[in-house]
Amino acid sequence: MIETPxxxxxxxxxxxxxxxxxxxxxxxxxxxxxxxxxxSLRTLAERADVSxxxxxxxxGTKEGLLIAVLQEWERxxxxxxxxxxxxxxxLRRLPDIMAGHRRNRGLLELFTTITAEASxxxxxxxAYVVQRYETNLRTFARHLQAxxxxxxxxxxxxxxxxLEARLLTAALDGIGLQWLLDPNVDMALATRTYLERAIASWxxxxxxxx
Amino acid sequence: MIETPxxxxxxxxxxxxxxxxxxxxxxxxxxxxxxxxxxSLRTLAERADVSxxxxxxxxGTKEGLLIAVLQEWERxxxxxxxxxxxxxxxLRRLPDIMAGHRRNRGLLELFTTITAEASxxxxxxxAYVVQRYETNLRTFARHLQAxxxxxxxxxxxxxxxxLEARLLTAALDGIGLQWLLDPNVDMALATRTYLERAIASWxxxxxxxx
DNA sequence: GTCTATACGCAGATAGAC
DNA sequence: GTCTATCTGCGTATAGAC
Numbered sequence: 311m312i313e314t315p316x317x318x319x320x321x322x323x324x325x326x327x328x329x330x331x332x333x334x335x336x337x338x339x340x341x342x343x344x345x346x347x348x349x350s351l352r353t354l355a356e357r358a359d360v361s362x363x364x365x366x367x368x369x370g371t372k373e374g375l376l377i378a379v380l381q382e383w384e385r386x387x388x389x390x391x392x393x394x395x396x397x398x399x400x401l402r403r404l405p406d407i408m409a410g411h412r413r414n415r416g417l418l419e420l421f422t423t424i425t426a427e428a429s430x431x432x433x434x435x436x437a438y439v440v441q442r443y444e445t446n447l448r449t450f451a452r453h454l455q456a457x458x459x460x461x462x463x464x465x466x467x468x469x470x471x472x473l474e475a476r477l478l479t480a481a482l483d484g485i486g487l488q489w490l491l492d493p494n495v496d497m498a499l500a501t502r503t504y505l506e507r508a509i510a511s512w513x514x515x516x517x518x519x520x
Numbered sequence: 521m522i523e524t525p526x527x528x529x530x531x532x533x534x535x536x537x538x539x540x541x542x543x544x545x546x547x548x549x550x551x552x553x554x555x556x557x558x559x560s561l562r563t564l565a566e567r568a569d570v571s572x573x574x575x576x577x578x579x580g581t582k583e584g585l586l587i588a589v590l591q592e593w594e595r596x597x598x599x600x601x602x603x604x605x606x607x608x609x610x611l612r613r614l615p616d617i618m619a620g621h622r623r624n625r626g627l628l629e630l631f632t633t634i635t636a637e638a639s640x641x642x643x644x645x646x647a648y649v650v651q652r653y654e655t656n657l658r659t660f661a662r663h664l665q666a667x668x669x670x671x672x673x674x675x676x677x678x679x680x681x682x683l684e685a686r687l688l689t690a691a692l693d694g695i696g697l698q699w700l701l702d703p704n705v706d707m708a709l710a711t712r713t714y715l716e717r718a719i720a721s722w723x724x725x726x727x728x729x730x
Numbered sequence: 731g732t733c734t735a736t737a738c739g740c741a742g743a744t745a746g747a748c
Numbered sequence: 749g750t751c752t753a754t755c756t757g758c759g760t761a762t763a764g765a766c
Contacts, residue, residue, distance in 0.1 A: 326749075329749085345637075345640055347557070347637065348640075348642075350740075350741065350742085351741080351742065351743090352740080352741080352742095360750075360751090361750070361751060361752075362741095362742080362743090363743085363744085363750075363751070363752080364749075364750055364751080366742080366743065366744085367749070367750075368749095371742080371743080372741095372742065372743095419636075419639055419640060422636045422639065423633075423636040423637050423639075425636070425697065425701075426629075426632045426633040426635070426636040426637075426697065426700075427555075427557070427633050427636075427637075429629055429632065429633075429697065429700035429701050430555055430558075430629060439701065440701055440702065443698070443701055443702075473709070473710065473713060476695075476698060476705065476710060477691065477694075477695075477710060477713060477714055479694060479698065480690070480691050480693075480694025480695045480697070480698055480710070480714075481687065481690050481691050481694055482694070483690070483693065483694040483697055484689060484690025484691055484692070484693040484694040485686075485687075485690045487635065487636065487639065487690070487693055488653070488686060488689065488690055490636075490639035491635075491639050491649065491650055491653055492650070492653075495686065499683070500683065500686060500687060500690065503683060503687060504687055504690075507717065507718070507721050508717070510721075511717050511720075511721075535731080535732070536731075536732070539732085539733095560757075560758060560759085561758080561759065561760090562757080562758080562759095570733075570734090571733070571734050571735080572759085572760095573733070573734060573735080573736095573760090573761090573762095574732080574733055574734080576759085576760065576761080577732075577733070578732095581759080581760075582758095582759065582760090731766105732765105732766090733764105733765085733766085734763105734764090734765075734766100735762105735763090735764090735765095736761105736762090736763090737760100737761085737762085737763105738759105738760085738761080738762105739758100739759095739760090740757105740758080740759090740760105741756100741757080741758065741759100742755105742756095742757090742758100743754100743755080743756085743757105744753100744754085744755075744756105745752105745753085745754085745755095746751100746752095746753090746754105747750105747751080747752085747753100748749105748750090748751080748752105
């Protein structure tokens, strides 16, 4: 169930804001079920009881609607994620987060597909996806750096921290993709195996000579 | 430059076979440049100086053409890959193979995009992609098992070997994706870092009590 | 056997009325 | 703001030319 965020109860844009949120909610549902390419603006519009021109009016293009969907989805995810933990404790929650994707197959499929498509620099969502990856890499790097600073792992250099964030992201993406292709894949197990090996390896790096 | 494989110089299907190979060669080039979704049958046909109906005649559907392209690409890749090495030596060539993708950005993009799209079970190429992954996982597992049998690494169980093949595939896919998003990513370095850590970890597993 | 001409329905996008 | 009407281009199907 998706609710309108902070609905303005009055004011000149009230209708527009509510309508927009409602359209995004429907798009999340339909994209999640039928994918991006498999959903036409006309189908979306029929579900929302508007014309497909209305969707274009609100979001400019179909990709504009897609980006609105991705942003709303991230906003909702971020709420569950209000980082009460950091450092290694944060990273160790990743297996559970990956397992949680099983309840949202369509959306993982959507993210995966769009990321691949938008890797082309001419794709409309390219800038969005690149920025999203940078944010994600920075988050992982920050938590790993926190572990370094706390002495939980050895003295990794900034370049090593950045590379480890990349490798972790790569593993998570690849694991998600394999689960999409074969639902028998145990995402939590694969993630945990990767992570515990990485942590053990980081711990073998020498501590700084304090 | 792509050449017709074993062109029949005579016989009833000569023209058809040559034509088909030529069409696939053009499709590899155009898909590689503009992506699958970005290439229309009419554009492809114009490049080949035939009508778009001819493409349908040869490949049935646009996805049929796609699968022909993927198979031809794999066939060509396999020629460079006629496994003169096995076991750890094979796995250690992966960084170079990944680096080699830099010369074929469009095709890596194509594989990545199609794999993501076709993760949906209703996608026309789903069966092809799933089978391709199974083959790939088996290849990695076979080489790792050879390393186990040779005593180059510890006595991993069959389940562990399978999981390691999955993790390796996941890392390679994720590394490729990140390079597509950011050409500054060093694919060979990332692959080597992953691989050497994995090998070191396998070596810490106890040898069988022979 | 191989290819073209042509048509159908659906897609995303735009223009202008209300 | 939303509608209807319409544009262009897509994948696909078929009939028939050579």
